[in-house]
Amino acid sequence: MSRTLLAREANQARLLAAYAQEFMGRSLAADIPRAVQERTKLFLMDSLACGLSAVKRNYPSLQVLQEEALAYTLAPPAPIPGYTKLPWSVPTATVLGTTAVVPLEKAVLFNCAAVRELDANGTVFGFDPRHPTDRNAGEFGHNDFYPVVLASAEAHQLDGETALKAMILHDEIRGRLCESFSLQSHRIDHVLHGGIATCAVYGALLDCTEKQIESAISLLVSHYVPWRSIRAGHQLNDSKGCSAAFTTEMAVQSVHRAALGFEGPADIFRNPASLFRVFEPQSDGQSPFDLFLADPSPTATPEDFAITNMHFKLGLYEHQSAGAVHALLALLAEEPGLQASAIRGITVAIYDPAYGIICDPAKWAPTTRQSADHSLPYILARLLVKARAAERAGQSTDHDLVGLWEDLMLTPEDYNAEALEDYATRECISQVRVEHDPALDAHYPAGIPTRVIVDLADGRQLTRTVHAPLGHAAYPDEAACLRLLTHKMKTFLDDPDTLERVQRAARLEELQLEDMHTFVADLQASIPDVNDAQEPGSV
Template identity: 30%
Template sequence: MDPILNSFAEFASTLSYRDLPANAVKAGKERLLDALGCALGAYDCETATLGRSLAGPAARPELAGRLLGSRELAAADAAAFVNSCMIRDLDFNDTYPGGHPSDSLGAHFAVAPQIGASGERLIAATVVAYEIFIRLQMKAQLREKGWDQGFGISVGAAAGLANLMGLSRDVAQHAIAITAVANMPMRASRAGQLSMWKGAATAYAVRNAVFGVQLAAGGMTGPEAPFSGRHGLTDLISGPIELPPFGTAPENFFIPRAKIKFWPVVYNMQALVWAAIELRKQVDVEKIESIDVETYWSAWHESGSEPAKWDPTTRETADHSLPYILAWTLRHGLIDHHAFVPEAYLDPSIRPLMNCVTVRVDDAFEKDFPRVVHMRVTAKDHAGKTYQAYVVNPLGHEDNPVSAAELATKFLRLAEPRLGKNRATAALELWQNIDRAANVKPAFDAAVVS
């Protein structure tokens, strides 16, 4: 017996839209819209383009999946890979400490329009994926042990897909078990100078989850105790864990804690951008002699603990580099896609300002994380005068949520270059009301790139 597997399979096979409280429905709709916008904004990214070139047809029609931004079909696992690459590429999609739950939605987006799923069904499946991912991130502490987020993403994707497809409890259990034992990626994907794989690693895990679900649906059985049994997760990697129970009360749902980004950088740097904007109002950037950043362990470890972050040579490293993000924002007053082209992050003139930056962990900030996010930046000018900016819970945090209008603006900013203003506005309205859709296919048709 594996109580974790049993609880995941039960949740995946029984949760329906009518079980969801209003806060979970609202959060699910917001995160679907946000993920779609991020995907459209990255429609022609390198990882997705490569994935499309390798995406062959499905062996049978029922195994096909939809490529986002297109009417084209491919094998569902390949389509899910491409979709998740697009969602992830800009580093603009939502996050929960340790990973990006919306990475899993590439699978949902591939399958939902093909099976004629309703909007309610898509929302419920999204909630399943998020709730399982977040619980694993909360308790297994895989990142701190050197393992990557793809494990939780793949398990959540498999469970969410089982829910979306209406699979039985037994089939859902086998799908989750197969996916769990086969997808434990290493955190090396996000160390040193980051490569294209940073934006494709979870897409690969999602692809594997889709195939695992298809195998289980076809009759493949999986290990009986992948989480709590011998040589399972708790035995080999995490140690004993107790996950928060599932339920139907508002407090039982953690999906509202998945943070929506306002800036296209790693979430731990959202507060840094706001701090830099505030600091820029106080001091002339050219007069800065030193900058001290106080933060929590995760932000330090991911973005300010290794030499590569002071000399980013890839886009993937630049959008995870604390010194670069801080220096760019101090210079320009904001940060957007212009910061992540080679001529920007390879510019030698920005290196001196980056080299003024030191980063350290504040124990009190670390103790409060992740429920409270702190970032304090103190600059000293050449005359010895100090200036300080202190940010708590930046926009997008669950206690400082992005408004409906702000989310709509973000979606349109990403979608209009692909769809045009009128079609982007029409797509926005459909997805804002996706819970009313008897069939989500027209909402996907509305997001086809010209």
């Protein structure tokens, strides 16, 4: 086991800065296992496919943020007297879907929002199976932050090896923070951990000092805390999908300010008035947690890195529902002769916090895409509708689980206006019952424990229990996951040329400066320019 301890008795913000700097100085080939590199590239490709798919569909929230970013498309400013301390020219990067170059923080704002918009990219549940008793805070998180590194590579001329190393570092910091401190328990949105990681990684890429990176982290935590009010109410909306983008924009701004000499509060994790100490008071003046991070070295193993414990979404659904999705599809695929048309009811037993997130009363009548993809009743109903439609069309559902998952995979079209208003889907929602089973709680966050019982027309009941569904880090068949992930990217993008451009990330570490620039530029060119965009939300 190879790990670095940032002890609760120390200034963890300063130590985190030093860790990021040291990490970026390590050798990718010699110190980071190949399996970690390959897994990170899969998450990168998945995120890019989700982002480009969302931009292609021109959702209203993205249209607003894209217009905001494009408003900053200006000629380079003339030198300003007194600003000789600037360590760089104004950093700029490209906005997805355009050829416009804007200030880096505005490109990051839009590009991160695009990656997150569909809520279909990778996720983490804040749990390390090798340390189940002390690294189990269970905080959520998503792989929304790769655009920060890509924009940095474009703005500051980084090669592919440096970019991949920075992505691994970001996932490591964010993932370990999710294991160490639960933000949701205090009604704070999980994206703050990603913002802290952004400060550390982006600061290291800019060669900021330890003190400057510490200041950037403290500026973010002191001034820009995202509350879970964005997830409250009867219907979810644009704020939920853009939370990571807003936090990341402010993280980048905080780094820029700190690099110019702006100082934030010191020692933010032990600061008695910071959120960490206010919500979890410590009589001894310490931080509420120790932070363990991977130590890149020739003896490091894949299990040392947080990316190993992150999960893929194999379709468009809130990941807490993955156990129920797997169970229902497994019953349809593996029970001899079972037809979807014979199912008269579905009862789901699920754990908390999933019960409170995807099964609350408002989720039985979702009217927005964001609420529907966080509604377990809607997700299962939509699968059942698609399975019944396939049967009526004469398409066989009598094949293996992976094949059926491909055929019935939930896509953005399952959450458009037509699908939300579909009468058959509404009827199927009425056939779904969900209950909280406290006995399942102990199996989360190690798994996604879910029991599905289907009632058949002939009076029989069939049951399937799933703990680690397809896409979960603990699922044993990696080949099945890769097959479904490839199918997902192909289906979401619906364009072979765009898919080919995204899949160039499979050799990211080989890209030199010129190749890296071409890779990023090609991603921009892989979708229509904003001036040729579709109507908002069209598909």
